Amino acid sequence: MTESAAKVPVDGVAMTAIGVAVIRARESARPDRLYDDPQAAAFVAAARTGFEPGRWARVEAVADQFYEGRTVGVHLVDERFRAAITAGCAQIVLLGAGLDTRAYRMPLPPGTHVFEIDLPELFAFKEPVLAALPATPACHRHVVVSDLRDDWRTPLLAAGFTPSVPTYWVDEGSLGYLNQDWNQRVVRTLTDLSAPGSRFGAACYVVDPDAPQYRDLRRLVAGDQASDPAPITTSQDFDVQSWLDSLGWSTEFHSWNDMTAHLDRPVGPLDPRIGNIAAVRRGR
Numbered sequence: 001m002t003e004s005a006a007k008v009p010v011d012g013v014a015m016t017a018i019g020v021a022v023i024r025a026r027e028s029a030r031p032d033r034l035y036d037d038p039q040a041a042a043f044v045a046a047a048r049t050g051f052e053p054g055r056w057a058r059v060e061a062v063a064d065q066f067y068e069g070r071t072v073g074v075h076l077v078d079e080r081f082r083a084a085i086t087a088g089c090a091q092i093v094l095l096g097a098g099l100d101t102r103a104y105r106m107p108l109p110p111g112t113h114v115f116e117i118d119l120p121e122l123f124a125f126k127e128p129v130l131a132a133l134p135a136t137p138a139c140h141r142h143v144v145v146s147d148l149r150d151d152w153r154t155p156l157l158a159a160g161f162t163p164s165v166p167t168y169w170v171d172e173g174s175l176g177y178l179n180q181d182w183n184q185r186v187v188r189t190l191t192d193l194s195a196p197g198s199r200f201g202a203a204c205y206v207v208d209p210d211a212p213q214y215r216d217l218r219r220l221v222a223g224d225q226a227s228d229p230a231p232i233t234t235s236q237d238f239d240v241q242s243w244l245d246s247l248g249w250s251t252e253f254h255s256w257n258d259m260t261a262h263l264d265r266p267v268g269p270l271d272p273r274i275g276n277i278a279a280v281r282r283g284r
Helices: 013-028 040-048 053-086 120-131 153-158 181-192 212-222 240-247 256-260
Strands: 091-095 113-118 140-145 167-171 199-204 249-255 275-281
Touching: 013 040, 013 053, 013 120, 013 212, 040 120, 053 167, 053 199, 053 256, 091 181, 113 120, 120 140, 140 153, 181 199, 181 240, 199 240, 240 249, 240 275, 249 256, 256 275
Parallel strands: 091 113, 091 167, 113 140, 167 199
Antiparallel strands: 199 275, 249 275
């Protein structure tokens, strides 16, 4: 195995970023693409060298199961990126950034600061791939090596984050379900760091964690030698929107059906409870 292949995260939560890169590369190759991610194909090519052929085929199969919803989700976050910049958010923090390349592929104002938070094994793979490409970020990009379950506030501040500047906080799946204790701690921390006018989007899910695609995903993440981890448990009684309101955010729910109605993609209709809670930090 080559040195670059040795850095490929072939299991663990960091591996999920590779599946998302597979999705983004596939979308970027379509003539009717919703977005263009030129770096995604490079991540996929580099990642493939670290997997046995059979396991790589499973990665692609799982990505295929999540493709339609996930690729539309990327497009919707792109829209929220643009809206946050227009609203005056000069900082963007990606919680569990994975192999995200919006600092490169989106026409962000050059004064924008993008902070990418993720695990060390993720950046050990990501940064060499980016360094080998003829691409430069359109704005100020900051790598923040940290686990969201630990103290990520300190390294974020050390990287130059300014709490007095309105910020757009981005989560595309790392937080999962907000009723878990550590997810609530993450949101309380970002609330403390948010100036008035900051933005945050909380996803609302209604899923069956025992559905085949989620079982396949858990097995890949856990590794072939591990038993199937217990499915995620959620409390349907947890009112995320009211909780965010109590923390000082003004919130508005947008259903998945409404957000995707203008797209010519087979992504709905779904349960009307599925969607996104758009939150704006109120003045203190």
